Amino acid sequence: MVEVATILLMGVFAALAIHSNVLRLAIIYLAVFSLLAAFLYLLYAAPELAIAEAVIGSGLVTLLYLAALKRNRVYTIGVVNEQQRDHLSDSYISHVERSKALREIRQFFLLREFEVQIVFVSSALDEALNDPAYDLIVAEDGEGFAAFTDDESYAMLELEMMVQMHGSGSAIRFVRHSEEGVV
Numbered sequence: 001m002v003e004v005a006t007i008l009l010m011g012v013f014a015a016l017a018i019h020s021n022v023l024r025l026a027i028i029y030l031a032v033f034s035l036l037a038a039f040l041y042l043l044y045a046a047p048e049l050a051i052a053e054a055v056i057g058s059g060l061v062t063l064l065y066l067a068a069l070k071r072n073r074v075y076t077i078g079v080v081n082e083q084q085r086d087h088l089s090d091s092y093i094s095h096v097e098r099s100k101a102l103r104e105i106r107q108f109f110l111l112r113e114f115e116v117q118i119v120f121v122s123s124a125l126d127e128a129l130n131d132p133a134y135d136l137i138v139a140e141d142g143e144g145f146a147a148f149t150d151d152e153s154y155a156m157l158e159l160e161m162m163v164q165m166h167g168s169g170s171a172i173r174f175v176r177h178s179e180e181g182v183v
Contacts, residue, residue, distance in 0.1 A: 003043055010036045023115060027065045034058035075114040075155075077105065078121040078134035093120060101145040101172045102138065108159050129177050146173045 010033055017029035034057035041050035079096055096102055097118065106116045121128045121137075128137050129148055136156065137148040149156035160174045 003040065006036055006040050006043065010040070021110070023069055024066070027062060027069065030065070031058050031062040034061070073114055074117050075109050075135050076117045076119060076133060077102075077136045077138055078119050078128050078131070080121045080123075080125050080128050080137060080139045096120075096140065099145065101147075104163065104172070105136070105138070105147070105159065108162060109155075112155070144173065146175050148175050148177050150177065 013029045013033040013036065017026045017033065020026040020029060034053060038050045038053040038058065041047075041053055079102075081092065081096075102118070106118075109116045119134070121131075121134070123131070125137070125139055125148075128134060135153075139146050139148065147156070147159075149160070156174070163172055163174075
């Protein structure tokens with residue numbers, strides 16, 4: 001009975017690792033999968049294999065993957081809404097996450113193997129623009145979404161060109177800003 005449960009759990013964690021969009025989570029799922037395999041080896045009275053799997057499969061390989069992934073950059077997108085910044089509702093958050101503009105921005109960075117992190121900002125737009133924690137600021141207004149980009153960001157220039165060339169109709173406006181303010 002314990003073996004069947006362990007094998008089923010291994011299948012669940014293998015599927016989670018395969019279908020995860022976040023690479024760090026996929027690595028953690030693989031580490032848990034490896035620990036479950038080590039436990040299964042113990043159940044089958046193979047302690048040497050269990051120790052090797054736990055040390056190499058779950059420990060060393062996970063550390064190597066995480067060290068390699070550390071070179072992978074997390075791209076932080078701050079979403080600002082001046083009207084609702086004090087009380088963000090779940091419906092507004094799901095509206096923004098389902099919007100075509102944010103889906104296209106997320107897809108653009110995922111294709112370039114960036115890990116996208118979306119943060120709903122509770123500060124004013126000009127404060128968020130000056131916060132170095134955000135790589136991109138997206139604000140919604142009556143005309144759609146505005147993406148505030150740094151003048152020196154090559155990724156944002158490429159995103160802007162892609163949106164202009166494909167004409168996706170997602171209503172993203174690109175606004176340049178610098179340390180002094182919006183250009």
